[in-house]
Amino acid sequence: MSTADRLKNYVKAVSAVALGKAPAGRNLTVFPGDVFLVSYLRSGSTWTRFLFGNLVHSNEAVTFANVDRLVPSIYALPDRTLRSLPRVMKSHECFDPRYRRVIHLVRDPRDVAVSFYHYNLKTRVLPDGYPMEDFVVKWMNADIVPYADRLGTWEEHTLSWLRLRSNDPNYCLIRYEDLLANPTGELNKVVPLLGVEAAEQRILRAIELSSATQMRSMEATQSEQWVTTKDSRKDIPFVREAKAGGWRKQLPEESVRKIETAWGGLMRELGYALSASEQRPAAQVEKPYATR
Amino acid sequence: MRALRAAWSTLRGRQLAGRNATIYPDDVVITSYPRSGNTWTRFLIGNLIYQDEPTTFANIEARVPEIYFNPDHVMRRLPRPRILKSHEVFQPHYKRVIYIVRDPRDVAVSFYHHNLKAGNIADGYPMEDFIPRFIAAEFDYRWGNWAEHVTSWIALRENHPGFLLLRYEDMKKDPEGELARVAAFLEQCSFRKIDSSPQMLKRAVELSSPERMRELEKAQAKDWVLTKKTRQDKPFVRSAKAGGWKSTLSPQSVALLESAWGDLMKRMGYELAGVHATAASE
Numbered sequence: 001m002s003t004a005d006r007l008k009n010y011v012k013a014v015s016a017v018a019l020g021k022a023p024a025g026r027n028l029t030v031f032p033g034d035v036f037l038v039s040y041l042r043s044g045s046t047w048t049r050f051l052f053g054n055l056v057h058s059n060e061a062v063t064f065a066n067v068d069r070l071v072p073s074i075y076a077l078p079d080r081t082l083r084s085l086p087r088v089m090k091s092h093e094c095f096d097p098r099y100r101r102v103i104h105l106v107r108d109p110r111d112v113a114v115s116f117y118h119y120n121l122k123t124r125v126l127p128d129g130y131p132m133e134d135f136v137v138k139w140m141n142a143d144i145v146p147y148a149d150r151l152g153t154w155e156e157h158t159l160s161w162l163r164l165r166s167n168d169p170n171y172c173l174i175r176y177e178d179l180l181a182n183p184t185g186e187l188n189k190v191v192p193l194l195g196v197e198a199a200e201q202r203i204l205r206a207i208e209l210s211s212a213t214q215m216r217s218m219e220a221t222q223s224e225q226w227v228t229t230k231d232s233r234k235d236i237p238f239v240r241e242a243k244a245g246g247w248r249k250q251l252p253e254e255s256v257r258k259i260e261t262a263w264g265g266l267m268r269e270l271g272y273a274l275s276a277s278e279q280r281p282a283a284q285v286e287k288p289y290a291t292r
Numbered sequence: 293m294r295a296l297r298a299a300w301s302t303l304r305g306r307q308l309a310g311r312n313a314t315i316y317p318d319d320v321v322i323t324s325y326p327r328s329g330n331t332w333t334r335f336l337i338g339n340l341i342y343q344d345e346p347t348t349f350a351n352i353e354a355r356v357p358e359i360y361f362n363p364d365h366v367m368r369r370l371p372r373p374r375i376l377k378s379h380e381v382f383q384p385h386y387k388r389v390i391y392i393v394r395d396p397r398d399v400a401v402s403f404y405h406h407n408l409k410a411g412n413i414a415d416g417y418p419m420e421d422f423i424p425r426f427i428a429a430e431f432d433y434r435w436g437n438w439a440e441h442v443t444s445w446i447a448l449r450e451n452h453p454g455f456l457l458l459r460y461e462d463m464k465k466d467p468e469g470e471l472a473r474v475a476a477f478l479e480q481c482s483f484r485k486i487d488s489s490p491q492m493l494k495r496a497v498e499l500s501s502p503e504r505m506r507e508l509e510k511a512q513a514k515d516w517v518l519t520k521k522t523r524q525d526k527p528f529v530r531s532a533k534a535g536g537w538k539s540t541l542s543p544q545s546v547a548l549l550e551s552a553w554g555d556l557m558k559r560m561g562y563e564l565a566g567v568h569a570t571a572a573s574e
Contacts, residue, residue: 027312096381098433149385163447164443
């Protein structure tokens with residue numbers, strides 16, 4: 001880092017703290033009643049925020065312009081602001097013992113890889129034409145971009161929540177794939193944690209208002225108003241396929257093999273069938289310990 | 293007011309690093325739940341690596357700094373590879389970790405006294421009332437409870453090459469043997485050459501004995517960031533023993549701890565008192 005850069009960072013850090021503008025992130029003040037939607041990156045958390053927001057707020061439809069107010073991300077706003085907002089929040093953190101009520105969203109890592117590849121093009125982390133094989137190798141080593149690397153690998157991230165909380169009544173695991181296939185059933189599971197009435201009408205409305213078609217048309221007009229997309233390339237969409245299994249067409253065979261070799265045990269535990277013909281034994285996983 | 297104070301400390305570069313500390317891939321991080329022998333381990337390692345001058349409470353922060361008491365930019369200037377002290381639960385970016393685990397029944401007793409010293413509980417506060425609060429991680433809740441802490445590291449890192457698991461009790465039984473394991477781990481982490489000959493191991497253990505640490509504490513407690521604002525009538529270096537819980541904890545408290553965390557305790561090699569647990573649940 002050059003002296004000028006260091007000085008710039010210093011001034012930025014001081015003024016962000018002084019003006020109370022530093023996003024909360026890991027420094028978030030956590031209250032016991034807070035509900036967290038946690039997931040690894042590119043696992044459907046934005047869609048799920050729309051679903052949750054539309055479920056909780058029955059008199060206002062979620063848009064990209066208001067999602068940070070209705071279902072705030074801990075990375076978008078300062079701690080001070082978050083205190084006065086609804087406390088169903090989105091987070092990408094690894095296991096944090098302070099989070100007591102957790103809805104954990106997981107997605108097939110082969111699809112996560114494809115989605116994150118495109119997202120890195122959109123955010124200009126990778127240049128057009130960057131080989132996906134090379135990306136996957138670096139991604140599996142958590143060596144792409146600091147904000148993502150900090151979260152650990154997909155496996156570490158997923159295991160950290162699963163092993164610590166899977167016996168906890170205030171923890172709910174949902175798979176992106178199940179949410180796509182049966183949104184009503186999956187939303188019914190999280191309704192108690194969100195603390196809303198499980199009226200069917202309400203759930204159907206939330207699904208309708210959060211459909212991929214709806215979200216794409218909102219992105220077209222609102223992407224400048226959303227902190228996540230406003231500085232990114234506009235020729236690549238944020239709401240991409242919104243499908244499960246896209247990896248079959250897009251992910252090179254070599255990359256599939258690498259992912260399945262490294263994380264096959266956990267993938268099978270989560271119900272993601274491996275494509276490799278030879279079936280590997282499931283990883284030796286200890287039963288989770290009762291922690292509370 | 294809070295924002296102003298925070299800005300002022302950022303302005304002076306005094307903001308403590310804590311969990312936002314920069315961690316380099318070659319850093320070795322000594323991690324444990326509080327009151328598990330972390331400070332003793334820092335002394336042992338400090339005395340092993342710096343063989344010129346004994347480690348004291350006055351120089352420990354410059355040798356094996358604690359992330360909660362030092363600003364990031366100060367620690368960034370230390371020679372690499374660094375050895376840092378942390379109490380964090382599983383952190384994916386800690387690539388090389390020395391993890392210390394201690395019998396939670398002893399941790400509970402030690403933590404009780406630590407909270408007396410820190411002024412968090414009053415003299416005479418009943419231990420029976422403390423134990424459930426300890427299990428619920430009411431003190432230092434950002435690190436979770438003992439079981440969450442241990443599980444997070446064991447489930448994610450056990451058997452990884454960058455992870456060394458130490459048990460406080462094994463260290464008490466055979467400090468030189470366990471310190472030799474630490475030295476081997478540090479060397480495998482491409483650390484600078486360490487003279488871990490038997491004499492040097494013996495020297496490090498002697499320079500880190502409870503007697504010596506108590507003496508140092510007496511002279512330096514007011515200078516050390518961890519102890520200077522705490523009650524000076526209570527020692528930081530306490531009994532430094534394993535199994536003290538047997539004479540301190542009531543059967544009810546033991547039963548409470550064992551019914552909450554028994555499986556994990558057994559897995560870590562801590563024999564359960566058992567009988568009491570059944571007696572209490574009847």
